[in-house]
Amino acid sequence: MKPTFIPCALATLLLAACSQTPGSEDAVAKDATAASDMAMPAAEHAAMAAASKAATEAMAQTAKTASASGTVESVDAGAGKITLAHGPVDALGWPAMTMGFKATPEQIASVQPGQSVRFEFTAEGMTATITRIEPSP
Template sequence: MNIKHITLATLLLIPAAYAADKESMGGKPMDHQGTNMEMDQKAAGQTATATGTVKKVNMDKGTVTIAHGPVESLGWPSMTMGFKAKPDQLKMLKAGDQIEFGFSSKGMNSTITRIEKQ
C-alpha cells in the first residue's frame, strides 16, 4: 500500500466515523448539562464577599484597588488587587474607605457586584 491509498482510505473513512459517532445516541444530541458542575461554575465565574480598605480609585479605567482580607470561599489569602466597578460605585469611594463588598471572579478578572462603606 502506498501513501496515496492510505490518504484516500482516510478521506473516505472520516465521514463514516463522524456519522457513526452521531448515531451513538440514537441521533439525539447529547445533553451535557449538569455533567460537570465544577467546570460550569468556573466558566461562569465565582462569587464571593470580602472586607477591605480602598487604596485607589481610577475613574478613567473603571477600577478600584482594594487591600482585602482572606476570601475563604475562593481560597484566597489577604492581598491588594484591582477590581472592575461601575461608575456609580466608584464615585462613592475614596482612598482609605473601609468597605464590605461582593464580587464575581473569573480567572484574573474580578468585578464588584455590591459595595458598602463600613
C-alpha cells in the first residue's frame, strides 16, 4: 500500500500547488469587474466611432483662407480653372508649386498666361478656390 499512497499524495499536492497563485483569484475577479464596468453596447460603440469620424472629417474639411503671389500658367474657361505657379503659402504650410485653382468666369477673364498676380483663396481638402485675384504691381 505504501508505494501507491506516496505518488497519489504527491500528485494531489502538485496539482493543488499549480492551480493556486497567491492573489490570483482576487486579480481575476478585479479584472472581470473592470472589464464589465467598461463594457458598452455595440450600438453605442458604433455611434461613438461615427461621431469621432465626423469630427475628424470636419476638421480636415474646414476651409482655410490664404494668400499668395504667382504667375498664371494657363487659363481653362471650360473647366473653370486658373493654373498658377505660386510661391510658398506659409499659412497652410505649402511649398512653392504649380496647381489649378477653381475660379469664376470673371476671374478667368481678368488674367492671361504669363501674368504676375496676387491672389487670395480658400483651401478645403484638396480643392482650392480663388476668392480674389489681381495683377501684381
